[in-house]
Amino acid sequence: MHHHADEVYGVLTDHRRRPLRLAELVGAAAERFDGLVPTPAQMEHECTRPQAEKKGHEIDQGIFFRGVLASASAGAHLVDTMLSPTPRALSLLDAFRRDGLADLGSVHIERRYGAAHLTVNNQHCLNAEDNRLIDDMETAVDLAMLDEQVRVGVLRGGVMTHPRYRDRRVFSAGINLKDLHEGRISFVDFLLRRELGYINKLMHGVLVDPDPGAYPQRTVHKPWIAAVDSFAIGGGMQLLFVFDHVVSADDAFFSLPAAQEGIVPGLGNLRLARLTGARLARRVILGGRRIRATDPEANLICDRVVAAGELDGAVEEAVRSLDNPAVVANRMMLNLAEESRDGLRRYLAEFALVQARRLYAADVAMKVGRFSAQSGARKGHP
Template sequence: MLTENARWQEPVPHPVGDLAADAAALARYAAAAERTLAALPARPDRSPDQQALAEQVLTARRRSADRFLGLHAGEVYDQLTEGRTRYLRIAELAETAAFRFPGLVPTPDEMEAERRYCQAGKDGREIDQGVFFRALLRDAVAGPHLIDAMLLPTARARKLLAALEAEDAVDLGTVLLERRGPVAHVTIHNTHCLNAEDEQLVADLETAVDLVLLDARIRVGVLRGGVMTHPRYQGKRVFSAGINLRELQAGRIGLVDFLLAREVGCLNKIARGLLPAVEEDRFPDRTIQKPWIAAVDSFAIGGGMQLLMLFDWVIAADDAWFSLPAAQEGIVPGLGNLRLGRLTGARLSRRIILGGLRIGATDPEATLVCDEVVPPEQVTEAVETAALAMDSPAVIANRRMIGLAEEPEDRFRAYLAEFALLQARRLYGTDVTDKIDRGWSGTGARA
């Protein structure tokens, strides 16, 4: 066991510009860091001095990885993807990098060991992944290729497409997809937690989005929350309670499988469409896009409100409300900081994001968040009317051009790169973990 006053004194490697030599030096440095960490107790059992040493080691290791990637991000990505001939999803890329470049990102075993602890008991290995993905997304060649990889259909969706075509419905677990004529109705059924988002819901929703975009019979997608079993809202529909706080407290909200997969996979497919194959000469359009309608019952909190920023038409029940409380929770609201201001203007977006302003569907400000407000019993009829209006080739053409004007891919990628690291760091901020332990443990959703 290390003494209380031990300090990290391993010489910092200085990259020389040769990939093989610099990778070897990084691996040696990371191995020395791991030996030091292995000599310490697990985080929950450390003394303040031992925790200070662990943080010093982890920070030094991350800084060395950042220096390495500053010189070699493009080369690393080319090696992992065999000269960009392989399209690896984010999780596959992180796992491949762990073995091809030891010490660059945590191994699957190291990540699994972390998941045995609650959020406050982890060392924050996901921050290392944030360093990695920030560098790749910043790279002018690797970044767009990685985004393309995440726009491809998931293997699960490809397998289920025939079932949707045969049955016109697919139950994905937390999401139900039903085709009614040219309209796909995607209903969130994470009912025990007021449709709060967890890793399973993100995966299920991405599969549903893929299927909507792959099925040529479908021309419009609709997203709505299902009827709740939660005692407080039993028998009522709820759109979304945002991130599942119970899962976050338990350490089961991951940077790769939730936060990045959600933004670069599921949500980006809603915004930019599906890349059906990797051919570069797809004509006339690289991606399959379709218009999307959101129907908000009860509330859209956090990630639920973030979703609305992507939709072409938003209908809300007149008793619904919207909020984006990430700053109060201590985290970053996904791409809400990038997107909300263009809907509401800069001052109002700051009041919502930084000040926690909650907007009711009948408030004057709600006209900047949703397009139509009706009594709860008229939401279904309003959805049907909107779907007819959105079922037009001209709508698809214009949504493409609106997307190009509002959120060019370079701007999206630049934001996402910084988000990858900043959000990973925020997940392990003491203000966040203190709030988790004090007020969020066992509560599930906010409402």
């Protein structure tokens, strides 16, 4: 793949005339190039085994995607493909435009006065991320971006039924460690798709015209607000780095415990230092430093901290503030200045291989097993 990525990608995509999403691309590679990546049968068998007992076939997928993403031409085409709306979202779009409502399973989306409110309701695991949530989130983001009546997006966690947090909202507990321990977290459909799919769409827009010369632009952009209740752990904290406005309850906290678990915190290593500076970023990522909403450093993560009972009003104020066409243009240019598409692609190439290898490291199996036994699907809670 290091030497032949362009040739391989050209064969699989009919010289970039046939866009294939991550799972489709690796499936086509398994069919066309014997032994390059695991077969569907091998992966189906792997999914039945706990993480510590798997054979590590996904490392070959990491090698494959590193090669594709490292190529300027193939990688750029794959990034564009993943910025395109999903077939599921397109199938639901007319109904959402008409009704302004969609219950996707673990995510509910509702349009209210020009704002799309996305509510995460993965209640059984305190809104921890799993394969289903990644699919539901990308679908919801697509719907919000493609509906012309939506001008601002809002993401918030739903009200929990868990005894410890009953009747309280929770933003996100990060990756579902129980699912990871039991082998139900997919490298392609979770670890790569969340970064190249909905999170990248939040940052760089949804691609609506594949023509590189499309006028006036190829992508749809909208401002996004995150409302943090209780905590934003791991992947939940990573999400905040791509939002235009973050409002937090004063009893919330933020943490990135991926190093303690043995894995890489998504694109947190790429984005956190831009917000906090290198020293604090290292303390958070390498040392597990937790930041409370009332800490002085919290103003580097969130824009406004209010009492928990005032969060609804703060969200509405933020919606009114960002409901402005000039905001859309300026946030697009800010994001382009902060994170070039080419730089993102090169980072993702290395991330694909490093994360695939960490997923099967011995220390990860040990740590995840311990976290899972201690706290079920939760992590990092006081």
